[in-house]
Amino acid sequence: MATKGKPPKPEELSKISYTPPQRNWMDIPVEFKPGMYCHATRPKYLEAVGMPFPRDWSPADADWKLPDNWKEIILQGIKERLMKYRTFHVFMDICVRCGACADKCHFFLGGGDPKNMPVLRAELLRSVYRKYFTTSGKIFGKAAGARELTEDVLKEIWYYYFQCTECRRCSLFCPYGIDQAEITIIGRELLNLLGLNLDWIMGPVANSYRTGNHLGLEPHTIKANIDFMLDDIETITGIRVETTFNRKGAEILFIGPSGDLFGVPGNYVTMGELMLFHEIGLDYTWSTMACEGGNFGFFTSMEVAKKLYYKIYSEAKRLGVKWILGGECGHQWRLMNQYADTWWGPPDFLEEPVSPITGTKFENAKGSKIVHITEFTADLIKHGKLKLDKSRNDHLKVTFHDSCNTSRAMGIFEEPRYIIKNVCNHFYEMPESTIREKTFCCGSGSGLNAGENIELRMRGGFPRANAVKYVREKFGVNMLANICAIDRAALPTLMDYWNPGVDVCGVHELLGNALVMTGEIERTLDLRGEPLPGKGGAE
Amino acid sequence: MGILFSFAVVIAIVLIVFAGVRGAGLNYLFAIIIPYLALLTFIIGVTYRVFNWGRSAVPFRVPTTGGQQFTLPWIKSNKLDNPHTSYGVIGRMILEVLLFRSLFRNTKAELHDGPRLVYGSEKLLWLAAIAFHYSFLVILLRHLRFFTVPVPTPIQFLEFVDSFFQVGAPLVYITNFVIVIALLFLLYRRLGMPQIKYISLPSDYFPLFLILAIVLSGIYMRYFDKVDIVGVKQITMGLVSFRPTIPDGIGIIFYIHLTLVCTLFAYFPFSKLVHMAGVFLSPTRNLANNNRMQRHVNPWDYPIKVRSYDDYENEFREKMKKAGIPVEKE
Incomplete structure (x- = not known):
């Protein structure tokens, strides 16, 4: 595991200047600042999924041990991708550098490095494109914004394309919809042609290929972890909840992020879900192989992403379920909403999803047959199928963080809010420019949730944290709810750094607290095992 | 550096026209050949680009x-900003192309103490x-009166509206003022705002200087150095009817204006x-x-x-069996 660096103090870090230097950006070579980048991937991870050029190297080294024909590989890679992705092709050509995206990026707002303005991050690659693929770039060179591809340029692209979390906020504000996420995705694909990935990304990829999940949990461990949760649920509610693994003939296959199977506070989300499924008598099963909706392959290359998503439909088919229910995870839903069916569909062996409890047809998922759990739960609440005691969350003053992927690659805003408002009495929105489609990233998405780049993460998360600070000071908010496993892993660190005292939870943890279960004992503990104030527990 | 370079290129074009028309008498080149070549380049070039993206x-x-x-069903969806049908996509594209919807969202972030x-x-x-784009469009459409006999009613109406606040002749067009102000503001952003200046390339300044020069030369020609309008229309009608002619005595400013447009x-x-x-x-915009x-x-x-x-099962079978997880092969 990576060693955890120490970031400067918040007072230091928040001294940010947005004024760019005098010198032309092309003349300023990239500087690898400790705390701002991640370790290089170990060769064994690349070997595990058959990716090229596995070797020991380090970003800080002068010599990256590139193959002799590295330049040819990159240029050929660009050429291919211009034909394979219209996004890439059009986005390389039509930017007018109006600057609308400049102050929309959380890394720019938290760091002030001008190369983190999305427009300039794109220009890092666009300048190379112009040099080798456009007439004006070939003839006029620098005057046309073109530059040679050198090792320094390659390193610069690496440094800044791993300082982008593919959150798409810039794309929302761009008058032409130019999406830096798309450019970053393709830029990273190019870097992967030379084996230039992060340890923090390739480790989970290799794990996910072998065990089905990023954490490398083997089937018996998954079961053991959930058994522990069932014990905790029994302690809290007095009810022994049952669940099944790899059970053939179940109606529904449930797939969440593996982060929720291991570690705080994700495990509380799973507990809430287990309680909910028990209470409504849902006929569902887990798959120990398809136990991860997240997909770090997406931060590697489209091919690896597709490779890691094979398990989703193939396990649904093997187990003979009718449809798939997806858990609270951000980029899982980018993929389930925009990629899954294209990669491995059509899933014609499944049925159009219908809630067995309410009879609601999930019209919007009739093709891919994958329903988001907040769609499912919101529908249950709307139909009055759940008995909820909001007061059990009265010790919490909750705000909701929209995750990048569920916001700008899906648009699931009302469903989680509807649930929260039905299970909590105290809910407060952050300022309008920082939520819903305009939401800010946690600063650690797209595989950047490592330890060694902690300064980068605290900087990138600054706009989000600052908005939380606002509602904390105004309303006393002490709980930051979300529907993303990366958020639950990253935001606690971010809150400790910028807003100590604000905790992080998933929406189904709040639901689990409020859910009145048939035959339960009087609740004195919340899902975290902490006494519920005013409920017979200690104040 | 990029600013001066772009400015110099525009000045150079003006000087070349001056030398070419006044010095070398190459009126035919500037009034006939270059316009045809420029239009051809435009049509073939843009078609090629679109085809290539396609x-x-x-x-x-x-x-x-x-x-x-x-x-x-009980949650209201946003049909334009998150379209799920082709109609929604068309609506979104109309808002985007005609009203610059995404740019309208623009915010400005400021870091205060705290x-x-x-x-x-x-x-x-x-x-x-x-302001810039619509003025440009109106001006372009107004120019159709140089290429039509008789001038179609819609074009006449457009002129009427554009000069609404003016009594007397020659008509002063609102768009002439608006486009100059808009261009100066866009230029100010690039020159005066450090972030925008930092990302600007010569190819960002050049179109601004070029269009500004086109607009100013047009205004100059119309209100100050009044050129022979009848002669100009002979040239433009000659161009569209493929029977090019060049009457004598048309001021140099016309040639400059025309070449800048080309x-x-x-x-x-x-x-x-x-x-x-x-x-x-x-x-990211034209899909549902x-x-x-x-x-x-x-x-x-x-x-x-x-x-x-x-x-997967081959690797974990024993562990799965031990944990009581069903397997395919016992």
């Missing part, structure tokens, strides 16, 4: 969603962009100005967010090696 595949349906998705990040509304760029047309397909066509092909309803096919999809369940 050849690139759209492997995934990746719209940027800007509002509530289509979901349960630290406190504040986001203010920032509509000036949108306003300047709208430069813009010829430069267009090789520059960022192709955003005019490219915006229609942007996959309905991938869970309708399958999108990747045209270049190819088979890949995956890890099968059998491989």
Whole structure:
């Protein structure tokens, strides 16, 4: 595991200047600042999924041990991708550098490095494109914004394309919809042609290929972890909840992020879900192989992403379920909403999803047959199928963080809010420019949730944290709810750094607290095992 | 550096016309040949660019969603910012192309003490962009009167509206003022705002200087150094009817204006100005967010090696059996 660096103090870090230097950006070579980048991937991870050029190297080294024909590989890679992705092709050509995206990026707002303005991050690659693929770039060179591809340029692209979390906020504000996420995705694909990935990304990829999940949990461990949760649920509610693994003939296959199977506070989300499924008598099963909706392959290359998503439909088919229910995870839903069916569909062996409890047809998922759990739960609440005691969350003053992927690659805003408002009495929105489609990233998405780049993460998360600070000071908010496993892993660190005292939870943890279960004992503990104030527990 | 270079290129074009027409008497080159070549370059160039983008595949349906998705019947979806039907997409594209919807969202972030990040509304760029583009369009359409006999009623009406506040002759057009102000503001952003200046390339300044020069030369020609309008119309009508003629005595300013316009047309397909066509092909805007309803096919999809369940079970079978997890092969 990576060693955890120490970031400067918040007072230091928040001294940010947005004024760019005098010198032309092309003349300023990239500087690898400790705390701002991640370790290089170990060769064994690349070997595990058959990716090229596995070797020991380090970003800080002068010599990256590139193959002799590295330049040819990159240029050929660009050429291919211009034909394979219209996004890439059009986005390389039509930017007018109006600057609308400049102050929309959380890394720019938290760091002030001008190369983190999305427009300039794109220009890092666009300048190379112009040099080798456009007439004006070939003839006029620098005057046309073109530059040679050198090792320094390659390193610069690496440094800044791993300082982008593919959150798409810039794309929302761009008058032409130019999406830096798309450019970053393709830029990273190019870097992967030379084996230039992060340890923090390739480790989970290799794990996910072998065990089905990023954490490398083997089937018996998954079961053991959930058994522990069932014990905790029994302690809290007095009810022994049952669940099944790899059970053939179940109606529904449930797939969440593996982060929720291991570690705080994700495990509380799973507990809430287990309680909910028990209470409504849902006929569902887990798959120990398809136990991860997240997909770090997406931060590697489209091919690896597709490779890691094979398990989703193939396990649904093997187990003979009718449809798939997806858990609270951000980029899982980018993929389930925009990629899954294209990669491995059509899933014609499944049925159009219908809630067995309410009879609601999930019209919007009739093709891919994958329903988001907040769609499912919101529908249950709307139909009055759940008995909820909001007061059990009265010790919490909750705000909701929209995750990048569920916001700008899906648009699931009302469903989680509807649930929260039905299970909590105290809910407060952050300022309008920082939520819903305009939401800010946690600063650690797209595989950047490592330890060694902690300064980068605290900087990138600054706009989000600052908005939380606002509602904390105004309303006393002490709980930051979300529907993303990366958020639950990253935001606690971010809150400790910028807003100590604000905790992080998933929406189904709040639901689990409020859910009145048939035959339960009087609740004195919340899902975290902490006494519920005013409920017979200690104040 | 880029600023001076771009400015110098525009000045050079003016000087070349001056020398070519006044010095060398190359009227035919500047009034006939260059306009035809420029228009041809524009048409072929833009067509090629669009065709070339169109050849690139759209492997995934990746719209940027800007509002509530289509979901349960009792939740209102945002049909324009998060369209799930073709009608919605058309609506979104109309808003984008005609009203610059995304740019209208623009905010400006400021860091105050505390630290406190504040986001203010920032509509000036949108306003300047709208003012510039629509003025340009109106001016372009007004110019159709040089290429038509009789001048169609809509064009006459446009002139009437554009000069609404004016009594007397020659008519003063509102758009002439608006476009100058808008261009100066856009230029100010690039020169006066450090972030924008930092990202600007020579190819960002050049179109601004070029269009400004076109506008100013046009205004100069109309109100100050009044050229022989009848002669000009003989040239323009000659061009559209493919029977080019050049009457004598047309002022040099006309040749300068015309050549600058030709430069813009010829430069267009090789520059960022192709955003005019490219915006229609942007996959984050022109696709519906309905991938869970309708399958999108990747045209270049190819088979890949995956890890099968059998491989998985072979590795973990004993552990699974021990934990009581069902297996395929006992």
